[in-house]
Amino acid sequence: MDDFEQTNWWAYLDEPMRDLMQQSISLLKVFNTQTLMFNHDYSFIVFGAAKAYEGFLKKLLLDLGLIRGYQYRGEHFRIGRAMSPSLPTRYRHGWVYGKLSGKCGGDEIPRKLWETWKRARNRLFHYFPDHKSLISLGEAGELVTEISTRMDEALQGCQVSGNIRIQR
Secondary structure, three states: OOOHHHOHHHHHOOHHHHHHHHHHHHHHHHHHHOOOOOOOOOHHHHHHHHHHHHHHHHHHHHHOOOOOHHHHHOOOOOHHHHHOOOOOHHHOOOOOHHHHHHHOOOOHHHHHHHHHHHHHHHHHHOOEOOEOOOOOHHHHHHHHHHHHHHHHHHHHHOOOOOOOOOOO
């Protein structure tokens, strides 16, 4: 992940999102070179990347015309509700999953975006007494890499317009 500043997703992210991703990548480098490791949860390494990913998803939805500026900037729009592929019909006000599938050439990219959000954000940030959500250093690295991969796939596979270079 040394060349992340050369990626499409890096060019697409706003500065605060870049700072968050860089924080996670820097933490990975620091902890991967440490000889003294602690043996519990490394979720904190993923938090910056997960927060940047949520920002990326909102920006993507805005740039694809699936949400409006007030939703992007506001505090009430929820990625979990908007992008859930299995949201019951009665809750689908503001749901964008179906429209996103249309902009991304089918269901594959939106489903991957959703699954990554669920694994790297939702399951790490929330506490579930019956499900341990502790992750190892290796798993933290895998999640940060997965986030960057999903952002790249979305920029290459969806109809994103704007001022970014897309390497296909």
